[in-house]
Each structure stands twice: as structure tokens, then as C-alpha cells.
Amino acid sequence: MFSGIFSGLLFIISFVAINSHQTKNILRYSDLTSYRVCTTDADCLDNSFCFGNDAEKTGRCKCLQGFEMLVRNEKFYACLQESSYGNPCLYSEQCVINLGNNGLCDAKTKLCTCADGSHYNEVDKQCYKSKKLHDICTTSAECVLKNGQNAFCQYGRCRCDLNQQPTASLDECLDSKRLGDTCGSDKDCQLIDNSYCGGTCLCRQGFSVCRHGDFCLKDAITIGEDCTEDIQCVKNIPHAFCLEEKKCVCPLGRHFYGSSCIVSVDVDGYCEKDFQCLSQEKEVSLVCKHDVCVKTNSGGLFLYSVILLFLQVGFIYILNY
Template identity: 35%
Template sequence: MVSAKFYFLVVIEALLFICVRSEELFAKQQIQSYVSCRNDADCKNNSFCYGNDDNTYGKCKCTEGFELNRINATDYECLPRVYLGDACEEDFQCQLVATPLAVCNDKKICECSPGSHSVQRKCFADVRLGEVCMVHDNCLLSDGTYAFCVAGVCTCRKNEAPSPDKTLCLGSRNLGQPCKSDKECISVPNARCLEKCVCQTAYTLSRNETECVKAATEFGEPCDFDGQCSKFLSESVCNKGVCGCLPGSHKYGSRCVRTKQIGQSCEKNEECIYKKEMNGNVRCENKKCMCLFGTNKSGDCNIEKILDGEGKNAASDVISTKSLLFSVINILFVIYFT
């Protein structure tokens, strides 16, 4: 009984014969023309009469180092085999050595076609990370290094991650891990490198400390947890999905301060200013919140000053502006009637 091993060897030998025979036929087609000849003089430059004898016509065949270019059924030329960077006449001269991705450019020089690159005198298709590849040489990165063709896909090393444009392999560092450049932190959106991967200025650590989330810069902005509020709004908390202050405190500028009513003990003026209109009309004096211009019938402080966001007297500014306008009008009036 014939063993399975015997059949396996027969199949292998048959495949090898087919491959070798195919290569021979290909070589014959490449170097042998259809032009009949009696002797070498019947053939063109860089070719000779092959397979002829006294009674038989041969065929013109290119000499070694030259390749056949069939112009038509009765005409041909033998052109030298060339490499990338060499002078050429036709694309096929370049492609014999540098793969079918090579071309003879407008300057008659062999080069790789657009969308491909050269490696050791051969052209390979450009393949981005995550795309289908044939060999490692397809996976050229924008920094001149190579990724790996794994299971037919260009892939970074285990500890690296693709850049957003899929042209670089970057260090896959997590928040808090040491780094040397921002590129190493790119696997975490909105992160940067400051000796270790941290969130960018406008962002803060997420609740589970694995992401960077937008930090609030004004009271009333949406939030998911207190850390989003307190980075820029001191002492603020996330209450019902928006940034605000705890009960017993109020917002003052970009921070939360304790709320002190008129007559209560205090440390700073802003503790007494729990309403916008109280700014400039109430202050902490002798460790107690006091009205500067007395109180009205309802017991509230009299409002004599109206301050803008910078603490300036807005009313005074209006009066000054009006006075300036009247002065200009008077000057123009005098000039016109004199």
C-alpha cells in the first residue's frame, strides 16, 4: 500500500516542475522574438540568431543582460535591464528588477510609481497602518521606520498605537506614565507629556482617571463630577449636572466663598457680597458684614454704587461720558458761531 507521504512527495515534485517550467517559458518569451533569422546579421542590435542551423531558420534572441521589447509581430528591440535611478526607455526595463510598480519617468529615469516606495532596489506599495499588506516592506511609516505585516495587516508593536492619520506608530502611554514627547500620550485624547502623560490645560482627569474630560470655566456649565468644576472654579461642585456652589456659599468671580449676612462675622469683603448689586455697597468691617450707606425700610442695604464686572463705578463712568459729550458739543457750538 502506497503511503500518504509518497503522494505528498509526488505532489511537491510536480509543483516544483511546474514552477521551474513556467520560469523557463517566461524567460524564453522575454528574450526570444518572433523574427526568423538565418544568422546573427539578420537580427537587431544586442541580439543574435538562436536555434538555427544549415537547414533551419532560428529566432532572434536578446543577448544576456538585455530584455526583449516586442514592438509588433515582426519588429522588436533589445533594451538593457536597468535598476532604480538608471536611465531607461520603457517601463518594462525597470519592472524586470524593481517589480511592476516601477516606471520610466518623463526624464527617462527608473523610479517607483506614486503610491509606492523603494527598498533595496525594489518598489513596494505604500500601505498604512490597519490596511492590507503582503510583506513588512509595505508598511513604511512617515518617520522612515517600518511597522510589521501581521496576518496580512500593517501593525505596530505591542506597546505602540497608530497615530490618527495611520502613518506613525506611537508609544501607547496611559495617564500618569512617564513620557518623553506628546506623541507617546496620543492614545489618550486631549493628553500631553509633562515628564508623564497628563491632561491638557483645558481638561481634567475623568472620574476613573483614565480619560481627559473638558473642565468647566464658568458657573452653570454642564458636568458629571466635582473635578470638572473645581479645576478652574475654586470650591465649586457638580450639582444636578451643572457647576455651582454648595449651600451656605455663593459664587464670587471664579470661586465659591462662604455666605455671610449683614451683621454676621466675616473675614473678607466677598463673603458679604452674595448678590451682584451688593458689590461696593457692603464690606467686611471690623470682622463684620456692614452696609456702607445704611439700610432701607425693608432692612436691606441701600444701593448707592453700581459697579461693573471689574469693580469700577459704572454710574460714574456714565456721568463722566455724558460730561465729556456736553463739553465737546459746547466747544463745537462756540467754534460754529464765532
């Protein structure tokens, strides 16, 4: 609440400052006289009269009250009424006097409007050069957003309100939503990379909420992929974790097979498949034989197989006799 009041005060102060500055610098034409010499009013053009003349000296043509000498040179002048935004005009000078230097008379419509790259401000009825967020500014009136509302000129730059953040296009200010906050559309969550709105701001498929709940982290698919937190590894690879080297690995006593970190069975351990067998000794290779993990690169395996064969033959012999 207080941040909104503070921002509003800044907005009003900036308008007052720029308006007082522009009021001092707007050229008023009511005191100007033309270069045309006259002796009577008949010598002057429309909406003007002969000023400063008497029986002994000539005068110069000057605009009637309510008209301004907006166009003047040595051979021509025109007394015209001031115009404002959306009203009829013949010359841009009729518009500039009220709209400021960014106002002009549209050549096609003959209506006062703002020049390209400028916008009309309803508060003080003037045209301002349009500035995006982060652009240099002198007044909040310059800082126009996509929806037509104004941002705030703070410390010489266009900025969002205290509780808002700019979009990537720098033409909108959005409320600073966090993961888990209530939302109405994906746009509400767009300041959180890789998120969407599902009633609340959530991480998209393939991403997980970080430990502190501030942003979404990409999930790893297999061992060895980059990571910063364990959640990235364990979501798709059960029992995996993020090592200090920032890589997904299996914990001690497990190894990666298929899509999971399975328990490693050492020599003489119970097994059902070869892939379960893994020795802690790197040079030793194991296979699963008759529900037991045995070495493949030693004489022990051969002897074990021979003994097992004799036992099987002996058992068959006993059955037959």
C-alpha cells in the same frame, strides 16, 4: 519584548509569502523569441542571435544570455539587460522585471524608480503601492510610515506594533505614552488630547487629569458649566462639585459669588457684606445690616431700623446731657 518579537515574525512571514507569490508570477523573458525571421545572426538586432535555424530552415531572433526580450511586437524587438532600482534603463520593462509592476523607467533621469504612490522596499528590492495605517494590505511591505519604516499587515490591514498607536494622520506609529510617563518632546504625548511634554506627559493649562489618570478634562470657569468629574469644577471654583446632572454646582450651605462657592449666611447670622447673606427660603431676600443678615421684604426690617435709630438718638442725648 515578546510583542516586538511577535511583530517581527509577522513582518518576516508576510515578506516570505509575498516574495514566493511574486516569484511565481514574474514573467521571465529569456525563453522568448522575436517575430523576426532569420537565416543568420546578421539578420538580428543587437544582443541577439538567430535561433532554431539550420541549412534547410529559417529561425527566429532570440536574445543572448544575460539579456531579456523585454520589448517585442511583430515589427520590433529589443534585447536589454535587466535593471534595478536607481540603475540606468531605456524601457520600463527593464525595471519591472526586478522591481515588480510598480517599477518604471523615469523618462527624465533614465533610471529605474517606483511609480507615483509607490515606494521602494530595501528588504526584497521591489516597489510596492504605499498604504497608510488602517488601509487594506496583503503584505507588510505595503505599509510604509512617514519615517520610511514599515508597519505591520495584520488581518488584512496596516497596523502599528502592539505597544504603539497611530497618529491622526495615519502615517506614524508612536509609543503609547500615558499621563505621567517620561517624554522628550510634545510629540511623545500627542496621542493624549490636550497634553504637552514637561519632562513627563502633563495636561495643558485649562485642563486637569481625570480620576483614572488616562486623559485630560476641560476645566470649568463658572457654575453651570458641563462636567464629568469634580476636578473640573473645583480647580477654578473652590468648593464646587460636579452634580449628577453633569453640571458644576455649589454644595448645600454655599452659593456662588465672584469666582467661588462661599458660605451662605441665613437670617440673624453674622456678616460683613450683603453678598454673604442668602436665605434657604427662596422668596426671602437678605441684606447685611450692622454685621447681621436681615430680611429686606418684611416689616421686621423696618421695626429693627426704627428701634436702632431710637437707640442711637437716645445714646447721643445721654452723651450731651
